[in-house]
Amino acid sequence: MIELEGVPELIDPVMVAAFEGWNDAGDAASTAVAHLEREWKGEVFAALDAEDYYDFQVNRPTVFMDGGLRKITWPTTRLSVVRVGGEKPRDLVLVRGIEPSMRWRSFCNELLGFAHELGVELVVILGALLGDTPHTRPVPVSGVTSDPDLAQRMDLEETKYEGPTGIVGVLQEACTHAGVPAVSLWAAVPHYVSQPPNPKATLALLNRLEDLLDLRVPQGELPEDARAWQVGVDQLAAEDSEVAEYVQTLEEALDTAELPEASGEAIAREFERYLRRRDGNPPGGHATADGGEGGSFRRDTPGGGRNRPPKPDASGGSPGNEAKGEDAKGEDARGEDARGEDAKDEDARGEDQDSSED
Numbered sequence: 001m002i003e004l005e006g007v008p009e010l011i012d013p014v015m016v017a018a019f020e021g022w023n024d025a026g027d028a029a030s031t032a033v034a035h036l037e038r039e040w041k042g043e044v045f046a047a048l049d050a051e052d053y054y055d056f057q058v059n060r061p062t063v064f065m066d067g068g069l070r071k072i073t074w075p076t077t078r079l080s081v082v083r084v085g086g087e088k089p090r091d092l093v094l095v096r097g098i099e100p101s102m103r104w105r106s107f108c109n110e111l112l113g114f115a116h117e118l119g120v121e122l123v124v125i126l127g128a129l130l131g132d133t134p135h136t137r138p139v140p141v142s143g144v145t146s147d148p149d150l151a152q153r154m155d156l157e158e159t160k161y162e163g164p165t166g167i168v169g170v171l172q173e174a175c176t177h178a179g180v181p182a183v184s185l186w187a188a189v190p191h192y193v194s195q196p197p198n199p200k201a202t203l204a205l206l207n208r209l210e211d212l213l214d215l216r217v218p219q220g221e222l223p224e225d226a227r228a229w230q231v232g233v234d235q236l237a238a239e240d241s242e243v244a245e246y247v248q249t250l251e252e253a254l255d256t257a258e259l260p261e262a263s264g265e266a267i268a269r270e271f272e273r274y275l276r277r278r279d280g281n282p283p284g285g286h287a288t289a290d291g292g293e294g295g296s297f298r299r300d301t302p303g304g305g306r307n308r309p310p311k312p313d314a315s316g317g318s319p320g321n322e323a324k325g326e327d328a329k330g331e332d333a334r335g336e337d338a339r340g341e342d343a344k345d346e347d348a349r350g351e352d353q354d355s356s357e358d
Contacts, residue, residue: 124184
């Protein structure tokens, strides 16, 4: 039985969920929901019974001291609610937990029971997967749904994926069958630096959530953390020629692909986000792009050896970078210089010919 005592009547509620585990490369998705909970001071109002869904040999409880008393924290999934202020206030129901070890259908049904009781109008599930994407470029974030009407209305992709799935895919399909609109936002994390945290991917998910829900998310220290993360990975790549070469290969593959991040719509979204911020008031393994298990690339492995990242297909890579326009300008400039030199050569030859005729 679901008890929701103490929860106020919600305004246009949206459920935002993320789960640690296979669908959370770099902890990017679960950190995004934790950030929302922390910045908006979310209050936990419910938790699922850990006995029903978790194998404690896989996800072990932890012991801590509280005022001289030993207590145990059990792995579970908790729900909190936050109110987003502004001209049009609305509530977010935040779901943060661990991918369950068992009874996934019952797990999804229980979450949907909460959604029904709270009057949730939309479910947004955040995920992160390992991909062939360079850390030097904007993090690709794709929005997918199983609902064709929702895909058209919210400018999302209608999912066509077939293969292994995690709790994100199962929960989205459960929402679809229950008639609850659901969207999944996926960030692509570079597989060669998959170890958490990845603040750059977390920030990209929150930016995409802003666009989707038309609200302003306080970013806190995330932008600075994202810059520091990229500087650290840049230094790592500079110290290892194999990593540097691999990153360059990914960049070149990306430069030849279609670039939605540089499209007019993406630029418009970025400008709208800027206006929102200027005018607003502050208030285990992982999934991969092909559905398989992914690991991380580390220069120094526990055994003293070194794992080499696989060489990508020349046509592969994830879409998106904002530097192609600059590269194109560089090519144009080089073309102009080359044409200028050719013209000078032609003039010089013409003068020599006139002199010989005289």
